[in-house]
Amino acid sequence: MAVMKLYGSLLSTAMGRVVACLYEKGLDFxxxxxxxxxxxxxxxxxxxxxxxxxxxxxxxxxxxxxxxNFISSWF
Ligand SMILES: N[C@@H](CCC(=O)N[C@@H](CS)C(=O)NCC(=O)O)C(=O)O
Structure with a gap:
């Protein structure tokens, strides 16, 4: 199965929120x-x-x- 891809910047607080959710769920990306x-x-x-x-x-x-918000609620 293809791994999920997250496009963003380490400078982005919005991306940080999504990354936090991915780690919380233990998802590979x-x-x-x-x-x-x-x-x-x-x-x-x-x-x-x-x-x-x-x-x-x-x-x-x-x-x-x-x-x-859309991304985070998908997990
Ligand atoms: N409504 C968007 C806002 C995302 C956002 O503001 N991203 C910033 C980085 S934290 C961005 O891409 N800024 C560049 C721009 O608006 O041109 C969301 O919820 O993800």
Missing amino acids: EFIPVDMKSGEHKKEPFLSLNPFGQVPAFVDGDLKLFGK
Whole structure:
């Protein structure tokens, strides 16, 4: 089974919340860093994950989610 992917930045407090939930549930995930300093979150391909251009974004197979509350409530 493909591992869940969390796209974000270590500087993001919103991502920190999602990471805390993943660890609390003991779920395996891959962290995909998004370089916010260079504006990677405002360009494709990231915009196809979150059209608002904000981290975090999350992919689990065919499921794509963005927004810390939507992601966290998925676990
Ligand atoms: N409503 C979003 C807010 C996420 C958010 O504010 N992310 C910040 C980092 S903590 C961000 O991507 N800021 C860059 C921007 O807004 O351009 C959520 O709940 O996840």
